Amino acid sequence: xxxxxxxxxxxxxxxxxxLIIGISLISIWLIAALGLTIIYGTMGxxxxxxxxxIMLGAYSTYVLQTLIGIPxxxxxxxSFLILAAIGWVIExxxxxxxxxxxxxxxxxxxxLSLILVxxxxxxxxxxxxxxxxxxxxxxxxxxxxxxxxxLRLFIIVMAIVMVAVTWFLLYRTTLGICVRAVMxxxxxxxxxxxxxxxxxxxxxxxxxxxxxVAGSMFGALKTLFPDMGGGYIVEAFLVVxxxxxxxxxxxxxxxxxxxxNSIFSYxxxxxxxxxxxxxxxxxxxxxxxxxxxxxxxxxR
Amino acid sequence: MSLLELKDVTKVYNDYxxxxxxxxxxxxGELRCLLGPNGAGKTTCIDLITGRQRxxxxxxxxxGDDICRLPEQSIARLGxxxxxxxxxxxxxxxxxxxxxxxxxxxxxxxxxxxTLHRSYGQNRSDEIVELVGLKDRLSSQAGLLSHGExxxxxxxxxxxxxxxxxxxxxxxxxxxxxxxxxxxxxxxxLKGSHTLVVVEHDMSFVRxxxxxxxxxxxxxxxxEGTLEExxxxxxxxxxxxxxxxxx
Amino acid sequence: MNGNIxxxxxxxxxxxxxAFAALALLPIFFDSPFTLNLLARYCVFALLAVSVSLVWxxxxxxxxxxxxxxxxxxxxxxxxxxxxxxDPVSDPIPSFMLTNELKTLPLVWAPFWSTPIGLILTFGVPxxxxxxxxxxxxxxxxxxxxxxxxTLAMTAAWYSMAYDMQPFTAGFNGISPPxxxxxxxxxxxPYSAGAYxxxxxxxxxxxxxxxxxxxxKFGLIVQAIRDDAERARFLGYNVAYYQVVVxxxxxxxxxxxxFCWVLIVQYVSPTSLEIVFSISIVIWAAVGGRTSLLGAIxxxxxxxxxxxxxxxxxxxxxxxxxxxxxxxxxxxxxxxLAGFFELVLGLFSGRREPQKSDWxxxxxxxxxxxxxx
Numbered sequence: 001x002x003x004x005x006x007x008x009x010x011x012x013x014x015x016x017x018x019l020i021i022g023i024s025l026i027s028i029w030l031i032a033a034l035g036l037t038i039i040y041g042t043m044g045x046x047x048x049x050x051x052x053x054i055m056l057g058a059y060s061t062y063v064l065q066t067l068i069g070i071p072x073x074x075x076x077x078x079s080f081l082i083l084a085a086i087g088w089v090i091e092x093x094x095x096x097x098x099x100x101x102x103x104x105x106x107x108x109x110x111x112l113s114l115i116l117v118x119x120x121x122x123x124x125x126x127x128x129x130x131x132x133x134x135x136x137x138x139x140x141x142x143x144x145x146x147x148x149x150x151l152r153l154f155i156i157v158m159a160i161v162m163v164a165v166t167w168f169l170l171y172r173t174t175l176g177i178c179v180r181a182v183m184x185x186x187x188x189x190x191x192x193x194x195x196x197x198x199x200x201x202x203x204x205x206x207x208x209x210x211x212x213v214a215g216s217m218f219g220a221l222k223t224l225f226p227d228m229g230g231g232y233i234v235e236a237f238l239v240v241x242x243x244x245x246x247x248x249x250x251x252x253x254x255x256x257x258x259x260x261n262s263i264f265s266y267x268x269x270x271x272x273x274x275x276x277x278x279x280x281x282x283x284x285x286x287x288x289x290x291x292x293x294x295x296x297x298x299x300r
Numbered sequence: 301m302s303l304l305e306l307k308d309v310t311k312v313y314n315d316y317x318x319x320x321x322x323x324x325x326x327x328x329g330e331l332r333c334l335l336g337p338n339g340a341g342k343t344t345c346i347d348l349i350t351g352r353q354r355x356x357x358x359x360x361x362x363x364g365d366d367i368c369r370l371p372e373q374s375i376a377r378l379g380x381x382x383x384x385x386x387x388x389x390x391x392x393x394x395x396x397x398x399x400x401x402x403x404x405x406x407x408x409x410x411x412x413x414x415t416l417h418r419s420y421g422q423n424r425s426d427e428i429v430e431l432v433g434l435k436d437r438l439s440s441q442a443g444l445l446s447h448g449e450x451x452x453x454x455x456x457x458x459x460x461x462x463x464x465x466x467x468x469x470x471x472x473x474x475x476x477x478x479x480x481x482x483x484x485x486x487x488x489x490l491k492g493s494h495t496l497v498v499v500e501h502d503m504s505f506v507r508x509x510x511x512x513x514x515x516x517x518x519x520x521x522x523x524e525g526t527l528e529e530x531x532x533x534x535x536x537x538x539x540x541x542x543x544x545x546x547x
Numbered sequence: 548m549n550g551n552i553x554x555x556x557x558x559x560x561x562x563x564x565x566a567f568a569a570l571a572l573l574p575i576f577f578d579s580p581f582t583l584n585l586l587a588r589y590c591v592f593a594l595l596a597v598s599v600s601l602v603w604x605x606x607x608x609x610x611x612x613x614x615x616x617x618x619x620x621x622x623x624x625x626x627x628x629x630x631x632x633x634d635p636v637s638d639p640i641p642s643f644m645l646t647n648e649l650k651t652l653p654l655v656w657a658p659f660w661s662t663p664i665g666l667i668l669t670f671g672v673p674x675x676x677x678x679x680x681x682x683x684x685x686x687x688x689x690x691x692x693x694x695x696x697x698t699l700a701m702t703a704a705w706y707s708m709a710y711d712m713q714p715f716t717a718g719f720n721g722i723s724p725p726x727x728x729x730x731x732x733x734x735x736x737p738y739s740a741g742a743y744x745x746x747x748x749x750x751x752x753x754x755x756x757x758x759x760x761x762x763x764k765f766g767l768i769v770q771a772i773r774d775d776a777e778r779a780r781f782l783g784y785n786v787a788y789y790q791v792v793v794x795x796x797x798x799x800x801x802x803x804x805x806f807c808w809v810l811i812v813q814y815v816s817p818t819s820l821e822i823v824f825s826i827s828i829v830i831w832a833a834v835g836g837r838t839s840l841l842g843a844i845x846x847x848x849x850x851x852x853x854x855x856x857x858x859x860x861x862x863x864x865x866x867x868x869x870x871x872x873x874x875x876x877x878x879x880x881x882x883x884l885a886g887f888f889e890l891v892l893g894l895f896s897g898r899r900e901p902q903k904s905d906w907x908x909x910x911x912x913x914x915x916x917x918x919x920x
Contacts, residue, residue, distance in 0.1 A: 046692055046695075046696075094874060094878070097878060098877075098878070102691065102692045103609055103691060103692060103695070104877050104878075104881070106609075106692060106695055107829070107833065107873070107877045108873070108874050108877040108878065110826055110830075110873070111830075111869075111870045111871065111872075111873030111874035111877065112870065112874060113870070114866055114867070114869060114870030114873065115867050115870035115871060115874075117866075118863050118864070118866040118867035118870065119867060121863050122863050122864065122867070230822065230823070234699060234700055234703045234822070237696055237699070237700075238696075238700060241693070241696055269711065270711075271707035271708070271710055271711030272707070272708070272711055272712075274703070274704060274707040275704045275705075275707045275708050275711075277704075278700045278701065278703060278704035278707075279701075279704055281697075281700055282680075282683065282697050282700060282701060283683070285687075285689065285693065285697060286683050286684065286686075286687040286689065287687075289687060289688075289689060289693065350781060352777075371780075371785075372777075372780040372781055373780050373781075373783050373784055373785045373786070376780070376781050376782060376783035377783040381781070381782075382781050384778075388775055388777065388778040388781075389774075389775070389778065390770070390771045390774035390775055390778065390779075391774050391775070392770065392773070392774050393767070393770060393771060393774060397767055397771075398771075400764075400767060401767060401768055401771045401779070401782065402782055404764065404768070404782075404784075406764075407783050407784055407785065409765055409768075409785075409788055409789050409792050410765075410792075412763060412764035412765040412768060413760060413763050413764075413765040414763070415763055415764040415765075416762065416763055416764070457782070461782060461783075
């Protein structure tokens, strides 16, 4: 066994391909983290069931596609609505009672994630399920150093679209102003007649919906199984926390983390890359605990 | 001898200037009142002295040594104690335990592993418990005390800590008249053996305890002097008290 | 002695000693090897729950990374046991390494030829890691949720390591030492009462040690830091130092659990480093009552006991119920079963001190406390 078993030497074309894969990874992590950014950013809620929301999005798409025959593209907004509805129920039932208690929210949502995983396992069984990729996405780009599937390209495009839509909602609509007001100072916003509870509900639903859309797409990327959410939750959290819990921050941190992961993956391998990345994250948080692009005002 | 000295202290948060070129000197054994409208920078000064915030520029000297680089616990160990604006106590612990923690002379974790607590049953502690009126509440959980009792507990903790310099941030907030009277008696009894800096708004309380008053405004010193001098100072009247004077 | 007997120290120690005595006597009533081994496993889980109670209930640090110490120690013990089996001359390399085409024993494995050194590494490496990791976090004043996330990320990182470094760790297959642990010339049969008593001994000694520690001045200050770290700092305490010490101690407890685990199951795999496992430990402690060491033990026994009782068929349903129980505990019973017990005893204590509280957020305002447990 030599060093080369752990370390791949540098060569241009495969490396460039790794960078492109990195962009795909960025888009995946960004979409996965988007809902969480909104929820954590607005409400300070640590939703450990976020990965399961993604999973539910995937399973909804599976059901819609396989059992009802709805085309893939239409599954996306439907997943959004389904998850938004689920999110509404959860917010009212559990999250609402735990607002000032972030650690308790973390734990309670973990319990929730257990319920969701087991629930899905009981209903659908533990065997992998598949979401079919629609024919119009069923292509591969094979250029010099770019090896990218149509689906991955679609996800990259969707990432841009979803971030843009979220940005627009947050910064160009009255609703967005209300959300940002509540983000900054709940009491002050209330004194201006903004119903903070309603804003929280809407925000949670929106974040859950985003996770649903993420799941729809990820489901097509890989197989579906009940605990697939676990593969997204840690990365999503890291993106949010490193980014400083802002939209721009999440974009930046997803870019950094995704690309770094890809680069490390290229030189070593997938799981070792994770180890390095996570260790770097821990070190980074120690140096700059507020994240990359945190809000200037200190909340809470 | 000046125990505490702030020299040209400036603190800027991003683009907000909280304290600007503030000069402040307190003699050993003195009781100084620090007054000023909300936002004048009084609590920020306390934060800077205790190390909770870092200076932007200037120096803070305690007994001649510059302390502005030290961490909070080191500053506390040098002999600076603080009472917070919003009383800070250990809610899940009993009153007795709160005082025990405040009293501790040994700070090292491993030394403390060798000590079974309940070591503080010394005369002074009983005195202080009596003084702050919490003798009957020793076994109560601190989080269940009334607001006034919580203030007393924190005062008791600072007294038991026995620091050379006591920084009291609005110690009578929420207190009744009798309680305020009692606080003024305690503070007056501490003069000489201890040095106190008291941030306050309650003018009747200030009248009972003040020798020299420093008035802050917009992050810097507005006026300094005795009660009469301050009361007659036109700048103070205008900025802080309106046209009614010290009332 | 007025007030709630729950807080009477003598009563507490009596209960603790009685509980451990009862545990020690169990082999008299349950002598089937399978049951003994199962009970021993519960003891290991209980020790893990105690480590969480210590670091979370007493110190206020929600660490989701106890699995790291557990896993590292488990791997260390497995490596020690594996090398006990190997012979330096005829069979120096473990079979899984040969399958991975290793020609020589990796450097990391070499120290494990010596059992004493292997044991030192088993207990030492996790503890040292926790010291380092703790310094990293607490020096930077990382607190609350961020500690949870960082420990979570670190657990995920170590899981990846164990999973992927196949030539070194046997990857997802895990390491199965062919022989039970040998010490002082004898073999420790994992299904024996002896092995069970080792686990009980570790549990008892470490729990009682932790309990005693929490009753010293050190323990009081740790709890004060939990309530208001800043206040403690202004009283002159080096908060980060205390936090690192408690964190490292909890790591040592989790490492001890890892040692016992491999002793009785003779196997380790990356599952010992799974996030799900790490969080399960928190669930056991929460259900039993995180501010009570004995509560954590009971929580671990109860949840795992139910899990075994429910049987393979209903495992999925049970996990679902567990999730619901956990949410219920967080919402309605934040101090767990121990807290409930405290409440009930409080009702029987007779003397209720009139409380005037205008800013208390606690439900149970009638409880008086003599000391923290």
